[in-house]
Amino acid sequence: MIPITSVHFGKAEEDLVLEVLRSGSIAQGPMVKRLEDTFAEKFGLKHAIAVNNGTTALVAALEVLDLKPGDEVITSPFTFVATLNAIIESGATATFADIREDDFNLDPESVATLIGPNTKVILPVHLYGQMADMDPLVALAGQYGLRILEDSAQSHGASYARTHAGGFGLGTFSFYATKNITTGEGGLITTDDDVLADRLRVLRNQGMRERYVYEIAGHNYRLTDLQAALAIPQLENYDEVVERRRVNAAKLNVGLKDLPGIVVPVEMPGRTHVWHQFTIRVTEDAAVGRDQFVASLLKRGIGAGVYYPHLLFDYDAYRDHPLVKVTGTPVAARVATQVVSLPVHTALSDGDIDEIIAVVAAVAMGN
Numbered sequence: 001m002i003p004i005t006s007v008h009f010g011k012a013e014e015d016l017v018l019e020v021l022r023s024g025s026i027a028q029g030p031m032v033k034r035l036e037d038t039f040a041e042k043f044g045l046k047h048a049i050a051v052n053n054g055t056t057a058l059v060a061a062l063e064v065l066d067l068k069p070g071d072e073v074i075t076s077p078f079t080f081v082a083t084l085n086a087i088i089e090s091g092a093t094a095t096f097a098d099i100r101e102d103d104f105n106l107d108p109e110s111v112a113t114l115i116g117p118n119t120k121v122i123l124p125v126h127l128y129g130q131m132a133d134m135d136p137l138v139a140l141a142g143q144y145g146l147r148i149l150e151d152s153a154q155s156h157g158a159s160y161a162r163t164h165a166g167g168f169g170l171g172t173f174s175f176y177a178t179k180n181i182t183t184g185e186g187g188l189i190t191t192d193d194d195v196l197a198d199r200l201r202v203l204r205n206q207g208m209r210e211r212y213v214y215e216i217a218g219h220n221y222r223l224t225d226l227q228a229a230l231a232i233p234q235l236e237n238y239d240e241v242v243e244r245r246r247v248n249a250a251k252l253n254v255g256l257k258d259l260p261g262i263v264v265p266v267e268m269p270g271r272t273h274v275w276h277q278f279t280i281r282v283t284e285d286a287a288v289g290r291d292q293f294v295a296s297l298l299k300r301g302i303g304a305g306v307y308y309p310h311l312l313f314d315y316d317a318y319r320d321h322p323l324v325k326v327t328g329t330p331v332a333a334r335v336a337t338q339v340v341s342l343p344v345h346t347a348l349s350d351g352d353i354d355e356i357i358a359v360v361a362a363v364a365m366g367n
């Protein structure tokens with residue numbers, strides 16, 4: 001079986017984790033600070049605040065935007081459930097714009113049609129490793145006085161017109177086990193706003209500025225030094241990881257692009273894709289439907305995944321939820337029936353890639 005993800009740690013990670021173990025202080029401390037500084041500097045971001053996962057990163061980022069009941073956050077319906085859970089936890093109402101089928105991300109024209117008097121935040125999700133079309137979203141935010149919060153959980157180091165993910169005011173990242181950089185569980189918030197950064201630091205630590213001086217009602221959203229020590233070497237080696245993923249994606253693209261019923265993913269002009277996922281669309285021109293397509297790949301030893309099989313509001317838990325406003329998003333609805341993600345990770349050999357291409361071709365043509 002060629003797995004859909006593969007996690008590998010080297011000597012540098014072992015050494016730094018051991019250093020923390022031997023230091024005897026494993027909670028949030030100097031390693032977390034070093035991770036924050038390294039992350040901010042590497043991606044040209046002003047402030048980085050590490051937290052315990054990508055969901056709490058979103059919750060904290062929404063909390064410092066001071067949303068009131070009735071305020072609306074416009075996001076994508078085609079994302080991991082954490083995006084929506086965080087909006088609900090903030091007490092605001094989630095509403096959904098459609099996506100584009102070429103980059104799987106928010107369609108700014110659809111966002112524009114949803115903006116009303118209650119809209120406060122546009123929350124693009126940079127899906128699969130590629131950023132949303134930020135210029136028109138930033139223009140809309142400027143025109144209507146909205147905040148932008150980028151869910152960059154899948155897009156560490158991706159860029160749009162040379163600005164990295166998380167660089168458009170406020171952004172969040174995840175270091176979950178399957179993400180491009182991982183600490184098992186972990187997250188991080190970026191912002192260019194000194195006041196928000198300060199509040200986020202206080203918020204993650206029980207609202208405490210100094211010992212037993214509570215400034216606001218806070219949380220325990222801290223990351224540990226053990227986890228930070230795992231992430232720092234990955235960050236230092238990240239350019240190589242992305243390059244490997246880019247080379248793998250390019251080979252898959254060449255091998256799959258002319259197959260009937262297969263639409264390969266594209267890197268949009270002006271953007272850098274970090275290939276968290278390599279996601280094709282299986283159209284009606286393929287010999288079999290998407291679900292059978294995936295079943296056949298798995299049966300023949302190719303790890304394949306469907307991210308995501310349903311739109312977020314298309315679950316009983318959310319359909320009638322008072323904080324969820326269901327909208328018509330026809331492109332997202334169609335795309336959710338078509339997507340299949342294939343292995344693109346750094347552990348793939350050339351032989352693995354040839355095998356993936358051969359099996360996908362056979363399945364697409366009904367062989």
Ligand SMILES: *Cc1c(COP(=O)(O)O)cnc(C)c1O
Binds near residue numbers: 054056082151173187
């Ligand atoms: C992984 C992910 C999250 C949540 O991150 P966790 O660290 O798992 O809490 C949020 N949004 C998206 C798009 C994700 O892929």
